[in-house]
């Protein structure tokens with residue numbers, strides 16, 4: 001079921017498909033034969049990447065499936081290195097549509113129950129373009145650890161030249177956050193994503 005990935009937002013999915021070079025049709029939010037073909041191709045290629053790397057826990061797999069294909073590959077290889085390094089880690093978050101990002105932004109604001117979890121509205125987070133993922137560290141019994149030295153260790157084990165770590169950011173340190181290294185600032189990324197122009201560097 002190719003429709004399952006971003007069922008409420010065909011336009012968003014078309015932009016992801018375009019970013020992967022799979023969709024040359026109009027960015028019109030209409031699910032037609034071109035979108036269907038591109039979605040099937042996306043699934044096929046994602047499956048090939050999974051088979052060439054490995055299969056992870058359900059939550060990681062769900063998060064990975066929302067990423068652009070190059071990010072899927074790099075995130076899978078990253079996760080393998082971190083797990084082989086002895087850490088109990090999962091990918092707990094991947095791509096968010098603008099609507100999902102806006103819903104997250106409202107948490108802890110405008111009278112909604114908190115805490116505040118993001119400073120980014122829809123279109124202003126790297127998670128909105130298919131290139132970013134967040135990890136969670138878990139105890140042997142499955143408890144989530146929101147911070148701890150394991151987050152530095154994960155970066156030591158997992159980073160590669162293709163990947164940028166939020167723990168190295170100067171303004172807002174974000175240790176669970178990783179993304180494909182790329183050339184563009186967020187405003188340029190957003191306009192390229194929305195207009196269907198390339199922004200993912202070739203491997």
Ligand SMILES: [Zn+2]
Nearest residue numbers: 133134177178
């Ligand atoms: Zn993040």
